[in-house]
């Protein structure tokens with residue numbers, strides 16, 4: 001545990017050195033991070049293959065390029081993002097100028113999960129560095145090969161005085177949480193989020209919690225074919241182990257047969273007849289999650305798929321007919337099982353969603369503008385896509401994060417810079433024109449002040 005205390009001490013010195021207040025220094029570290037990633041792309045792909053059976057394509061678009069793209073965006077815009085912003089001032093203290101200066105918090109702790117073990121650790125890091133913070137990274141122990149590669153990359157490319165990596169599990173994370181960080185960014189489940197937030201409370205450390213939940217997908221469009229195609233893609237990407245994957249589908253019973261037949265067609269089109277042998281289809285992270293997901297098949301009617309092989313942690317793309325009390329509907333599925341719940345109409349579908357915790361994402365396939373606006377207005381969720389799934393997180397102009405049980409705080413692109421920056425309010429006054437109205441003695445001044453304030 002000395003390693004943790006030393007890492008934190010070293011970063012305290014970096015903060016006192018004020019090195020990262022320099023924008024060019026931040027850019028230098030970000031460029032080094034980009035170099036570390038691009039030089040070692042192959043090793044990262046192999047580690048992700050080993051941990052999650054992830055295909056090269058999915059690793060590239062959802063892990064590697066995702067982070068590189070964010071680095072490029074930060075490098076291109078950092079001068080603009082970091083510049084003080086002038087805001088309007090009231091005439092009360094004329095002459096005066098008012099500004100918002102973004103400043104780094106200091107040391108950031110980033111704790112990440114196993115499902116996108118590369119991207120979910122490094123993407124927040126881009127924002128933390130761009131904003132001038134140092135960082136300690138804690139990769140998930142459940143994706144050990146990726147954690148090893150990350151540890152190696154940082155060991156050889158980036159000085160630990162800027163970014164340190166601490167590998168390990170609960171014990172190490174507990175010690176990390178005992179240290180005084182200036183910001184904690186946690187991605188994972190809600191139970192651990194509560195531990196993180198309690199630890200942060202001791203030092204009044206601000207937190208961002210990127211959590212999960214059951215993201216609903218309401219299908220009332222007549223275009224069941226394209227709806228099915230986009231749902232199947234979003235659901236079975238990374239074998240369903242995506243925080244924003246559609247968790248379950250709500251549709252009318254009269255549409256069910258046609259929808260499921262389109263789903264079957266697209267599953268075969270995407271993954272062929274031998275899905276287990278297809279390298280585009282991933283594996284479940286470990287036996288514990290395999291057993292949990294397989295158990296959802298016990299009390300639901302299987303409409304498609306349902307093949308499992310524990311020796312390979314393989315579960316085929318599966319669709320089940322579920323009820324409100326089915327085991328699959330009691331917690332986030334986070335795997336390749338898609339329950340269908342039958343509903344009667346839009347009102348009924350929206351109320352089903354509102355009966356549950358606010359999800360990280362919600363999806364609706366709808367044809368009329370009136371229905372779309374109603375869904376957007378009435379359903380609260382971290383993010384939302386109309387007529388598609390999961391694509392919102394690819395737009396860095398949209399803040400990505402949850403609400404309620406699905407988390408707090410949001411990042412990506414400029415929003416990451418803002419998340420990791422304290423916005424310092426600065427007023428610059430001059431010595432010209434000294435107005436004595438505000439100083440005691442106040443006698444006889446109130447009426448005049450009232451008049452002036454009512455005119456402003």
Ligand code: NAD
Nearest residue numbers: 112113114139140169170173188189192210211212213243
């Ligand atoms: P996990 O088990 O890898 O845990 C996440 C991190 O918490 C790890 O680094 C782990 O070491 C640490 N941890 C675990 N137990 C701890 C404890 N008792 N004390 C301190 N630290 C502890 O990942 P997970 O939680 O299974 O991740 C899956 C969840 O994350 C799902 O709910 C998913 O929806 C959510 N998720 C959210 C996002 C998002 O961006 N909002 C992204 C991915 C996953």
